[in-house]
Amino acid sequence: MTKTHYDIAVIGGGPGGYVAGIRAAQLGLNAVVIEREHLGGICLNWGCIPTKALLRAAELRHSIDEMQAFGISVGDVTIDLPAMVKRSRKVAARLSAGVTHLLKKNKVPVIEATATIGKPLKNGREVHLSDGTVISASHVIIATGARARSLPGIEPDGKSILTYREAMVPQDMPKSLIIVGSGAIGAEFASFYNDLGVEVTLVEALDRILPVEDSDISAFVAKAFEKRGMNILTNVKLQSVTAGSDSVLAKLDGDHPDLQAERMILAVGIIGNVESLGLDGTAVKIDRGHIVTDGFGATAEPGIYAIGDVTGPPWLAHKASHEGILCVEKIAGGKDLHAIADGAVPGCTYCRPQVASIGLTEAAATKAGHSIKTGNFPFAGNGKAIALGDDAGFVKTIFDATTGELLGAHMVGPEVTELIQGFAIARSLEATEAELMATIFPHPTLSEAMHESVLDAYDRAIHF
Amino acid sequence: MSVNVTMPALSPTMTEGTVAKWLIAVGETVHSGDVIAEIETDKATMEVESIEDGVVAHILVEAGSENVAVGTVIAILAEAGEAVDTISATPVTAAADEAPETPAETPAEMPALVKETTAVAQKSMAETSKRIFATPLARRIAANKGIALDGLTGSGPHGRILRRDVEAAPAAPAVQITPASANAMASSAATGASELVANSQMRQVIASRLQQSKQQAPHFYVTVDCQIDTLLAARRALNEKAPDGVKISLNDLVIRAAAMALMAVPDANVAYEDTHTRRFQHADICMAVAIDGGLVTPVIWAAETMGLAALSQTTADLASRARQGQLRAAEYTGGSFTISNLGMFGVREFAAVINPPQGAILAVGAGEQRPVVVDGALTVATVMTVTLSADHRAIDGAVAAQWLQSFKGFVENPVTMLL
Numbered sequence: 001m002t003k004t005h006y007d008i009a010v011i012g013g014g015p016g017g018y019v020a021g022i023r024a025a026q027l028g029l030n031a032v033v034i035e036r037e038h039l040g041g042i043c044l045n046w047g048c049i050p051t052k053a054l055l056r057a058a059e060l061r062h063s064i065d066e067m068q069a070f071g072i073s074v075g076d077v078t079i080d081l082p083a084m085v086k087r088s089r090k091v092a093a094r095l096s097a098g099v100t101h102l103l104k105k106n107k108v109p110v111i112e113a114t115a116t117i118g119k120p121l122k123n124g125r126e127v128h129l130s131d132g133t134v135i136s137a138s139h140v141i142i143a144t145g146a147r148a149r150s151l152p153g154i155e156p157d158g159k160s161i162l163t164y165r166e167a168m169v170p171q172d173m174p175k176s177l178i179i180v181g182s183g184a185i186g187a188e189f190a191s192f193y194n195d196l197g198v199e200v201t202l203v204e205a206l207d208r209i210l211p212v213e214d215s216d217i218s219a220f221v222a223k224a225f226e227k228r229g230m231n232i233l234t235n236v237k238l239q240s241v242t243a244g245s246d247s248v249l250a251k252l253d254g255d256h257p258d259l260q261a262e263r264m265i266l267a268v269g270i271i272g273n274v275e276s277l278g279l280d281g282t283a284v285k286i287d288r289g290h291i292v293t294d295g296f297g298a299t300a301e302p303g304i305y306a307i308g309d310v311t312g313p314p315w316l317a318h319k320a321s322h323e324g325i326l327c328v329e330k331i332a333g334g335k336d337l338h339a340i341a342d343g344a345v346p347g348c349t350y351c352r353p354q355v356a357s358i359g360l361t362e363a364a365a366t367k368a369g370h371s372i373k374t375g376n377f378p379f380a381g382n383g384k385a386i387a388l389g390d391d392a393g394f395v396k397t398i399f400d401a402t403t404g405e406l407l408g409a410h411m412v413g414p415e416v417t418e419l420i421q422g423f424a425i426a427r428s429l430e431a432t433e434a435e436l437m438a439t440i441f442p443h444p445t446l447s448e449a450m451h452e453s454v455l456d457a458y459d460r461a462i463h464f
Numbered sequence: 465m466s467v468n469v470t471m472p473a474l475s476p477t478m479t480e481g482t483v484a485k486w487l488i489a490v491g492e493t494v495h496s497g498d499v500i501a502e503i504e505t506d507k508a509t510m511e512v513e514s515i516e517d518g519v520v521a522h523i524l525v526e527a528g529s530e531n532v533a534v535g536t537v538i539a540i541l542a543e544a545g546e547a548v549d550t551i552s553a554t555p556v557t558a559a560a561d562e563a564p565e566t567p568a569e570t571p572a573e574m575p576a577l578v579k580e581t582t583a584v585a586q587k588s589m590a591e592t593s594k595r596i597f598a599t600p601l602a603r604r605i606a607a608n609k610g611i612a613l614d615g616l617t618g619s620g621p622h623g624r625i626l627r628r629d630v631e632a633a634p635a636a637p638a639v640q641i642t643p644a645s646a647n648a649m650a651s652s653a654a655t656g657a658s659e660l661v662a663n664s665q666m667r668q669v670i671a672s673r674l675q676q677s678k679q680q681a682p683h684f685y686v687t688v689d690c691q692i693d694t695l696l697a698a699r700r701a702l703n704e705k706a707p708d709g710v711k712i713s714l715n716d717l718v719i720r721a722a723a724m725a726l727m728a729v730p731d732a733n734v735a736y737e738d739t740h741t742r743r744f745q746h747a748d749i750c751m752a753v754a755i756d757g758g759l760v761t762p763v764i765w766a767a768e769t770m771g772l773a774a775l776s777q778t779t780a781d782l783a784s785r786a787r788q789g790q791l792r793a794a795e796y797t798g799g800s801f802t803i804s805n806l807g808m809f810g811v812r813e814f815a816a817v818i819n820p821p822q823g824a825i826l827a828v829g830a831g832e833q834r835p836v837v838v839d840g841a842l843t844v845a846t847v848m849t850v851t852l853s854a855d856h857r858a859i860d861g862a863v864a865a866q867w868l869q870s871f872k873g874f875v876e877n878p879v880t881m882l883l
Binding site for chain 2: 429
């Protein structure tokens with residue numbers, strides 16, 4: 001059999017890989033996507049999407065508690081957990097099938113296999129597939145993603161000590177749960193399980209939960225979580241964890257009392273899938289579990305690129321997709337391409353209350369030497385939020401006092417994950433406070449709080 | 465009810481003007497059609513007529529005030545029967561009209577806001593007539609640092625200038641008329657006796673346009689000598705037969721020859737416009753006229769269609785009105801080609817800067833008697849040296865040479881251009 005040659009071989013069919021494949025096809029390049037399991041990757045199958053389906057269920061469950069205030073009486077509420085999980089899986093399956101269709105439509109072949117990068121050729125590299133065939137490609141893009149990191153001495157067993165993967169397909173609800181790590185994944189599971197009546201303890205090694213967010217956001221969410229009955233421990237590290245058949249015992253550092261719960265979820269970050277890729281003997285550099293690349297995905301080895309989670313944080317699907325597009329366009333000889341700028345990737349956390357942010361936190365902006373103006377507008381001053389019965393939260397904006405640049409925007413509250421794109425566009429178009437102020441935001445919408453926050457930064461807020 | 469008199473837009477491109485002189489005073493009655501002020505724009509001074517009847521209640525912008533944005537209220541008239549002293553000096557807005565009880569109080573923040581935004585707006589509009597695509601943040605940073613955006617190359621979508629492009633630009637010495645830089649200029653020149661004269665709008669426009677021309681249009685120069693004895697003889701003969709009041713000048717004949725040459729070599733009648741080259745259908749010839757404090761280039765539209773008598777009358781009228789500052793904006797805007805003639809000053813030859821966005825300019829020297837060699841023998845002829853400056857982006861050397869050859873042909877055999 002003659003070896004098939006491609007312009008681009010993408011290893012991994014997640015949001016970085018499949019998008020890279022489609023973009024390559026759009027540019028007239030002959031690309032192939034190699035996927036070992038499910039198209040759509042973790043995001044679509046075991047991450048963003050199925051968790052959103054679960055969180056929606058939890059949100060609906062929560063809303064029942066508020067029906068009375070709206071004049072609606074509801075009878076007995078029961079939770080059918082298997083049905084809830086089944087729906088989540090169905091959503092994931094539907095989207096994965098959608099990706100299959102998209103690649104087919106763009107005439108990008110998909111090979112179901114694992115891949116190892118082989119020897120350099122005159123026109124690229126060999127790529128060895130797990131079914132024994134060998135293909136070749138002028139450019140190889142590694143988009144293999146990442147997996148849950150474990151802590152030394154604490155091995156997830158999938159029964160008592162879970163990772164996100166088991167946590168999103170529970171067969172029954174534990175009575176109590178310890179969640180280690182309070183980033184987006186930890187906070188979302190905390191919110192989900194708490195809404196379904198589980199006693200949640202959230203443990204964070206740093207001094208606040210959601211540690212990458214602005215400290216005002218962290219404080220607000222911590223307070224909201226505690227109000228919901230969660231136990232939050234910050235500045236705490238695990239000393240040891242003992243897993244029994246139906247219980248987990250965690251010993252903490254310092255003089256914190258031991259924690260006991262039915263289960264534990266480890267959400268302490270992820271590490272890149274860099275093994276078995278055939279990178280030994282190449283110039284590709286790996287730093288603490290992630291492949292080192294330039295702003296366009298190029299590694300130190302010519303012809304080998306990497307995008308998405310495997311290249312390091314922020315571990316976000318939209319970052320991976322954007323990197324995939326940039327990488328392919330660069331390979332295709334695109335002009336005027338720009339690497340992702342610092343702070344250009346918005347982040348969303350779908351706990352209750354939702355959190356969304358872009359750019360610098362206030363602390364980071366000050367540390368970077370900016371003289372800043374900050375605006376803050378509470379949803380309590382927003383008519384739509386009050387009508388929705390969901391007026392907890394605020395919009396914080398940070399401007400450079402000299403240039404009017406929107407350095408950062410941080411939001412917590414109703415549907416802020418849908419709102420953050422407004423600030424992302426503003427930053428991408430390099431708008432200043434003047435354009436944001438001059439923009440008419442529709443009434444009555446939650447987005448008015450964004451406008452008011454901008455106005456507030458210049459002491460011009462109308463409704464607060 | 466009072467009436468606002470605003471800074472009028474006297475030409476399509478006018479963004480600001482100077483109130484050169486008020487012809488009315490507070491308390492005077494004016495009628496619709498009365499001339500109330502003289503407004504100086506970048507190239508001309510024009511009279512402004514009142515469009516309302518009334519009594520002058522307030523003059524808000526003093527004579528001599530520069531860079532007054534179009535639309536700014538410059539005076540307020542009281543309507544007939546209205547007591548002048550009841551009129552607020554604050555311009556009346558439509559909203560206030562409907563609610564006359566509203567006190568004319570302005571928020572404390574407003575003056576600063578108005579000052580800030582108009583300064584930015586005027587600056588960006590005055591920078592150049594060509595639209596520059598730049599993000600708001602890039603504009604703000606450029607303004608803060610005094611970097612001119614028109615010298616930058618944008619790396620954003622469709623060449624849009626981004627923040628990073630401005631930040632990568634060398635921090636050019638800002639040409640800002642701020643008190644600080646004015647002091648700096650004064651001290652740097654303090655070694656000799658000198659005085660600082662504020663640049664007129666015309667001076668600033670000349671400076672920016674010609675700088676833009678030299679920076680953007682790669683100039684090259686082609687020179688040729690024309691023997692004009694036959695032309696001078698033809699001019700004498702024509703003027704003897706010409707109707708009263710018509711006196712055809714040598715310059716008229718040069719314009720005629722240039723118009724004919726532009727028709728004969730249309731490749732020289734062009735302008736480079738980034739993705740396209742504009743090819744003009746007519747010889748729309750601008751003639752540079754020196755006026756007090758600068759120069760202006762009125763246009764002779766479709767000069768090739770004009771007979772010499774009509775051409776002569778047109779040039780005489782344009783030049784005369786240009787010197788009096790009475791040209792309308794439309795009369796000095798546009799054109800496909802420019803002629804600059806310094807012959808009357810005894811200049812033998814010179815090279816001119818192209819009048820952007822045109823593709824070429826002809827510099828005409830004096831006709832003077834010079835020794836020439838004809839058929840191996842030394843003789844004397846009246847010779848005029850002309851130099852064509854051409855924009856190499858649109859006009860190549862051979863085209864420029866062909867054009868000069870054609871021009872020289874018309875000038876030396878004037879019968880051919882009188883057809």
